[in-house]
Amino acid sequence: xxxxxxxxKLKKITVYSGNDYNELDEVHCIVKxxxxxxxxxxxxxxxxxxxxxxxxxxxxxxxxEYVEVWEDLVSIRDLVISLIICVVTTLGLYFVAPNxxxxxxxxxxxxxxxxxxxxxxxxxxxxxxxxxxxxx
Amino acid sequence: xxxSLLIQMIIAALIGTVLYTIIGVVPGTDETAVIAPVTxxxxxxxxxxxxxxxxYLSAIIAHKLSDSVPVAVAGIPGGVMAxxxxxxxxxLKKHGHSETSIRKMISGSVIGTLVSVPISLLLAGALTPFAxxxxxxxxxxxxxxxxxxxxxxxxxxxxxxxxxPFALLIQGLRHLYWDLGVVPENKTVFTSFxxxxxxxxxxxxxxxxxxxxxxxxxxxxxxxSVKLSxxxxxKGLPNPFKILSIKEVIMSSISSVIGCITFLFSxxxxxxxxxxxxxxxxxxxxxRSSLAIANMESLANSTYIAGTLIPLIxxxxxxxxxxxxxxxxxxxxxxxxxxxxxxHHILSTWEFxxxxxxxxxxxxxxxxxxxxKYANExxxxxxxxxxxxxxxxxxxxxxxxxxxxxxxxINIAGVLLVGLVSGTLHRWGVNFGVQFxxxxxxxxxxxxxxx
Numbered sequence: 351x352x353x354x355x356x357x358x359k360l361k362k363i364t365v366y367s368g369n370d371y372n373e374l375d376e377v378h379c380i381v382k383x384x385x386x387x388x389x390x391x392x393x394x395x396x397x398x399x400x401x402x403x404x405x406x407x408x409x410x411x412x413x414x415e416y417v418e419v420w421e422d423l424v425s426i427r428d429l430v431i432s433l434i435i436c437v438v439t440t441l442g443l444y445f446v447a448p449n450x451x452x453x454x455x456x457x458x459x460x461x462x463x464x465x466x467x468x469x470x471x472x473x474x475x476x477x478x479x480x481x482x483x484x485x486x
Numbered sequence: 487x488x489x490s491l492l493i494q495m496i497i498a499a500l501i502g503t504v505l506y507t508i509i510g511v512v513p514g515t516d517e518t519a520v521i522a523p524v525t526x527x528x529x530x531x532x533x534x535x536x537x538x539x540x541x542y543l544s545a546i547i548a549h550k551l552s553d554s555v556p557v558a559v560a561g562i563p564g565g566v567m568a569x570x571x572x573x574x575x576x577x578l579k580k581h582g583h584s585e586t587s588i589r590k591m592i593s594g595s596v597i598g599t600l601v602s603v604p605i606s607l608l609l610a611g612a613l614t615p616f617a618x619x620x621x622x623x624x625x626x627x628x629x630x631x632x633x634x635x636x637x638x639x640x641x642x643x644x645x646x647x648x649x650x651p652f653a654l655l656i657q658g659l660r661h662l663y664w665d666l667g668v669v670p671e672n673k674t675v676f677t678s679f680x681x682x683x684x685x686x687x688x689x690x691x692x693x694x695x696x697x698x699x700x701x702x703x704x705x706x707x708x709x710x711s712v713k714l715s716x717x718x719x720x721k722g723l724p725n726p727f728k729i730l731s732i733k734e735v736i737m738s739s740i741s742s743v744i745g746c747i748t749f750l751f752s753x754x755x756x757x758x759x760x761x762x763x764x765x766x767x768x769x770x771x772x773x774r775s776s777l778a779i780a781n782m783e784s785l786a787n788s789t790y791i792a793g794t795l796i797p798l799i800x801x802x803x804x805x806x807x808x809x810x811x812x813x814x815x816x817x818x819x820x821x822x823x824x825x826x827x828x829x830h831h832i833l834s835t836w837e838f839x840x841x842x843x844x845x846x847x848x849x850x851x852x853x854x855x856x857x858x859k860y861a862n863e864x865x866x867x868x869x870x871x872x873x874x875x876x877x878x879x880x881x882x883x884x885x886x887x888x889x890x891x892x893x894x895x896i897n898i899a900g901v902l903l904v905g906l907v908s909g910t911l912h913r914w915g916v917n918f919g920v921q922f923x924x925x926x927x928x929x930x931x932x933x934x935x936x937x
Contacts, residue, residue: 415705415706415707416705416706416707416708416709416710417695417701417704417705417706418704418706419688419691419692419695419704419874419878422512422513422710422874423706423709423710423874424873424874424875424878425875426695428873428875429875429878429879431875432873432875432876432878432879433878433879433882433883435879436876436879436880436882436883437879437882437883437886439883440883440884440886440887441883441886441887441890444887444890444891455527455530455531455891456531458527458884458887459524459527459528459531459884461883461887462880462883462884462887463880465876465879465880465883466876466877466879466880467876469873469875469876469879469880470871470872470873470876473873473875473876474873475869475870475871475872475873475874476709476710476873476874477709477710477711477712477869477870478708478709478710478711478712479712479866479869479870480711480712480713
């Protein structure tokens, strides 16, 4: 990683961080924020904390700490919510499935993918993008 | 052949390819942890064996190829197998050849596949006469394998020491379940313990988050920075053989053959060792790196294909690091597959060939086109839209479901326990191969010790 850091310093870099959304992203972002707000208020946080987390992105970036799990960064709160969502959709669909031979497992598998889809939609990856101009 | 089965195989190959092209790009995803649970679930769901094999083959090819793409685009390995390539990709990037890395990689992987499929089939044919001997002494062979792998582990003394206690943990839980009546006497819990071992390291990390002191060590203030290199758009589809120089083609082919012959050993180990050795002959740093990248990718593909196909076609017991890892479900997924009745016993040789042609063919073609044309877009899509939380949720959800199906609610705690022990051991230098082999020979080992 030392090489990577060195290269960053040496080269001119343009930053388009996760906060600068283009138009399409903006629509997605608004819907996403609404859902996040529902979830946060629903199960985890006090009102003012919700506002702080959702409205002020730069502030949020400075305040929220990320932890490294499996070589990438996650926020603990989002991770806990994700785990709950995925377990609920997976087991939920498994149990509601009609009880014939392999249906429950198929629906369970589908539930896991559904949970994955929901989490991908409501949480933003904790990654910043830097467009790297190549050497030479 | 039933045409509906053929259609199922093609659909399975398409799903495997698309799903694992996306998952492969995600940083840190370990092939065993992401491929084994899904294959396991598909086997248990009663999908036809030949379709399962097709799915699995397309999944490993797609995952293997796409986990190297972020190395070239962002210098981040998509999986464990791509780690040895980072250094070489960074050298190429520094000299302004990011797109060279991508092209050399895919060409290497095409060569690795084309070389290793026929060689694996030949080697499997040569080993088949010994199959009876292997299956008669499966327990002893797996135990010997555990001892040998233990000696090759990072922490060899602990690995040796832990063989019996770990077998005791596995058998202890099984007997407890039988005593409690949560599983019938004739059923051996296997799948969920296997998954517990594969996700062990994640379980340990997640549980560490509950410890305040430990959590502080894992905290990062900033988001992960991903540096993307702009690469030029590719017009048309290049011929993989023209991308590589003659030397690279020859060297990659030789490496693939070596990868096939050494199918017993760790895929990552062989890739690093042989890949580095082969590229030593080149002095110029840029040429050396591109040779190393082509070599490593072809090696990785061939160890994967040979590691799955040879034990599967010839022996029917999982005697290679790949078969013990991601390919596990093809050998043992009770009650559907057992060591006496698995894909090895069910499929005929020409069915194997058909599954290989469809699974590998479709996957290789699609990933080749996608990656040559859209390497950057795929990486940006995954990095920007797929949060790591969702990936962790997906696999933990699946593991919990399979744990519940295996032996009821109590087994979720059982899997947690197995994962915690195995993850801690893994961290202390006991490699997965040792643990998987112990899982296999535990019943025999404990009964021998108990006398």
